[in-house]
Amino acid sequence: MTAEIIDGKAFAARIRGEVAGQVAALRRDHGIVPGLAVVLVGEDPASQVYVRNKHKQTVEAGMESFEHRLPVETSEEELLALVARLNADPAVHGILVQLPLPAQIDADKVIAAIDPAKDVDGFHISNVGLLATGQKALVPCTPLGCLMMLRDRLGSLSGREAVVIGRSNIVGKPMAQLLLRDSCTVTVAHSRTRDLAEVVRRAEIVVAAVGRPGMVTGDWIRPGATVIDVGINRIEDAETGKTRLVGDCDFESCAAVAGAITPVPGGVGPMTIACLLANTLTATCRAAGLPEPEELTA
Numbered sequence: 058m059t060a061e062i063i064d065g066k067a068f069a070a071r072i073r074g075e076v077a078g079q080v081a082a083l084r085r086d087h088g089i090v091p092g093l094a095v096v097l098v099g100e101d102p103a104s105q106v107y108v109r110n111k112h113k114q115t116v117e118a119g120m121e122s123f124e125h126r127l128p129v130e131t132s133e134e135e136l137l138a139l140v141a142r143l144n145a146d147p148a149v150h151g152i153l154v155q156l157p158l159p160a161q162i163d164a165d166k167v168i169a170a171i172d173p174a175k176d177v178d179g180f181h182i183s184n185v186g187l188l189a190t191g192q193k194a195l196v197p198c199t200p201l202g203c204l205m206m207l208r209d210r211l212g213s214l215s216g217r218e219a220v221v222i223g224r225s226n227i228v229g230k231p232m233a234q235l236l237l238r239d240s241c242t243v244t245v246a247h248s249r250t251r252d253l254a255e256v257v258r259r260a261e262i263v264v265a266a267v268g269r270p271g272m273v274t275g276d277w278i279r280p281g282a283t284v285i286d287v288g289i290n291r292i293e294d295a296e297t298g299k300t301r302l303v304g305d306c307d308f309e310s311c312a313a314v315a316g317a318i319t320p321v322p323g324g325v326g327p328m329t330i331a332c333l334l335a336n337t338l339t340a341t342c343r344a345a346g347l348p349e350p351e352e353l354t355a
Contacts (some may be wrong), residue, residue: 060315061202069327076334080119091341092121093151099129144172151337152179177336196355202328203285215240222246223266253264265305271322277312284318
């Protein structure tokens with residue numbers, strides 16, 4: 058058996074196309090243009106690349122992009138004041154403060170200051186609570202992208218057995234909540250799980266989000282399972298000395314057993330920004346009291 062490769066780039070392009078179509082309709086029918094504000098503090102190279110890509114894709118989708126680049130020595134008070142201004146700005150429908158933040162700024166305090174209705178990262182405690190209780194929330198982008206790919210591949214997820222490896226607030230926990238909402242039977246596994254391989258082997262759906270390169274091997278995978286690899290790990294190639302990206306799954310051995318698998322790179326990664334745009338569109342529709350695009354929400 059050789060697994061079907063789930064093409065995240067193509068899927069993300071499709072989502073961005075749907076978002077752009079909805080944005081054009083909002084502008085045409087209601088005179089509303091969704092606005093996304095991205096705040097970057099300092100000069101972390103990876104964050105700079107990510108923010109640049111967000112800006113490009115936001116504009117391509119027909120949205121307004123508001124970038125705020127602040128020096129690394131920015132104080133917590135200054136950042137909180139900017140967040141307050143963005144909360145009050147009717148042209149801004151989504152606010153994203155790029156993490157990590159410099160040491161002098163408490164990230165939890167900043168996230169808590171964002172208006173939950175504009176929290177397109179889905180990290181505010183109000184959105185976390187709404188998701189956990191099965192209510193309408195803005196959902197973290199990476200798990201939302203994973204859910205979209207699973208629904209596209211498998212159709213109804215009801216009754217399926219899923220294992221999420223990893224319990225982070227950004228991916229593992231919200232992913233488990235989303236799968237529960239789609240009526241999966243969900244196990245959250247982690248580094249302390251006994252007989253981890255045996256637990257994973259039960260699953261029709263495996264979402265790996267632990268941050269350990271190649272941890273999940275093919276002998277952990279149930280034949281025909283769908284494997285979503287969220288890991289993005291940079292490792293050095295022993296032969297060339299160059300670094301390359303790998304996932305949390307050993308791709309070759311897992312692909313030999315699974316029914317479908319996401320590659321790294323080119324799998325989950327491209328979906329994250331696409332779902333950020335989808336969340337911004339959803340936030341805009343909710344703010345205006347308009348129907349939200351169901352195919353782009355959880």
